[in-house]
Amino acid sequence: MTVQLDSPGIASVDEASSTEAELGHMFDQLKALDAQILEVIKRRSELSQRIGAAAEAAAATREAQAEEMAVLNRFQELGADGSALAMTLLRLGRTRA
Incomplete structure (x- = not known):
């Protein structure tokens, strides 16, 4: 039995490395978004606590x-x-007693 490397479903080495590179890029984008989300949540919590106190x-x-x-x-x-x-955002923003 002979298997052709260009058969559907069999990825070539180039395709595999391209996919890995693409995945790496997407994971980097997720990390950057997570950092932005975390920063915004911290800012939101601080503002919400100030509003609650006021x-x-x-x-x-x-x-x-x-x-x-x-x-x-x-x-x-x-x-x-x-x-x-x-609910989590609301809890994070409640004033601490």
Whole structure:
């Protein structure tokens, strides 16, 4: 039995290295996005904590609660995972006592 190297389903060495290079590039992009996401989440948490402290000082708890519901609604398009993500963001942004 003879197998041709150019048969469908059998990757050549060049195709394999090209795929590995492409994967490496995509993983690098993910790492960069993760770093950006982490930085934005930190900024969001700090701002949310400042807002929470200001709302508490001004007795504006209803406004803060309404905004939390708006956060949940904004992430609704991601389904159940979006709700979980929104809840996590809200927890990260709550003022620490």
